[in-house]
Amino acid sequence: MPQRSAPRPQREPSRPTAAAAEHVASGTLATGRWLLRGKDDRLTAYARSADGLLRWTEDRPGGPDWTGPELFAAPHLTHLTLAQGADGYVHFVALRGLPMEGGGTEVDVVHAVQYQSGRPLMDWRSLGNPHTKLVERAPHLGAPTAAVDAAGTVHVFVRDAVNSVRLRREGKGGKWEGWKDLKVREVLDGITAVATSTGRVEVFGPAENKTLHWTQEKQGGELTRADDIALPPAPGSGTALETAPDRLTYFATDVRGKGVMAHRCDAARAEDTLPLGGTPGTGHTAALRATIEGHDCTVLAHRGADGRPVIAAYPTQDEKAGVWWAATGEPCLGSPALALDARGRVVMATIGLDGTLRLARQKAESGLALDAWARV
Secondary structure (H helix, E strand, C coil): CCCCCCCCCCCCCECCCEECCCCCCCECCCCCCCEEECCCCCEEEEEEECCEEEEEEECCCCCCCEEEEEEEECCCEEEEEEEECCCCCEEEEEEEEEECCCCCEEEEEEEEEECCCCCCECCCEEEECCCCCCHHHCCCCCCCEEEECCCCCEEEEEECCCCCEEEEEECHHHCECCCEECCCCCCCCCCEEEECCCCCEEEEEECCCCEEEEEECCCCCCEEECCCECCCECCCCCEEEEEECCEEEEEEEECCCCEEEEEECCCCCHHHEEEEECCECCCCCEEEEEEECCEEEEEEEEEECCCCEEEEEEECCCHHHCCCCEECCCCEEEEEEEEECCCCCEEEEEEECCCCEEEEEECCCCCCCECCCEEC
16 A cells, blocks of 8 residues: 655645534543643643544633634544644644545544644644555554654654654654654553653653653754663553653553552662552543642642542652542543643643533642532
8 A cells, every 4th residue: 555645734724613512522632631721821621522623712811711612523533642832832643544445444644733722723734654665564553642842843753563663753844754763662552752841852652561761862853762761651641741950750650550650760760760659540640830839849630440530749859758649520531631720720621421521720728729620
């Protein structure tokens, strides 16, 4: 099967096909970060539906009113995820499987972008498939992920058919470079990619008994293999958060049942992979830095084993201070998300079992207490 050439983006962007309450979510995106704040300080939430992408947008910074859900039709897409750059642009990547004449499916990685809060998405553009010669491998890609460096360069990563990691990134002038093979053979689904505030991209690849790790020395540089992390993550549970200037902490659920673990990425000692406890179910851990009572804190959330969202906070980079998890709200679909609103309040979002968006904001009192959950 020959690879299709990437189509030119059309002039007209992809506009929502509807803004009606009958559209309900079927789950969250393939990331723990699906609640984002735009350059205009409005929050936007994204979720999957049977027909495409759903979007809710705050009417004004800080809420409480929202517009949505708006439906952006996206047929044949799976493993939909997103990444946001420092410019506020939101980049979406997914796999697209198109039925072929005579049977089979043609699979490619696709990309779209939203430039401003509440504005249309630009059309989906094909980034092709890394298996251009061995076409029998082309349908067997894993979930893609993306990171955007400080220059706005988009990096797209995907697990290929032989359990390696492939990278394709946007070059100068918007022209995409070819696929690059990071040359491993043990990566599982659930790759995590994050850009630091200095623009360096780091990548975490789950494996059977560890997490593989790649870093850039500087923005725009080549990704090089770093030391493996002694943390075997549950599929799709990993996330990373910048917890000091240019320094990431990697969080994931330990597949051996030890709960959530944290690893400082420049740690030289095994004991710097620390247990945070909890009894998470499937899905990502959401991570956020927030100021609570004047202290720099890391806020974490996940979907508990009983299906309810669970939240915790502790002083940033002081995991040994202890972490206390608290369940809140009703059972949800997929992973919860965290963000700071225009007033600096922690906002927690979930998709309810009825497919609607649910939100809880931090109360104006001491500690991390949430208001009553509201259905949007």
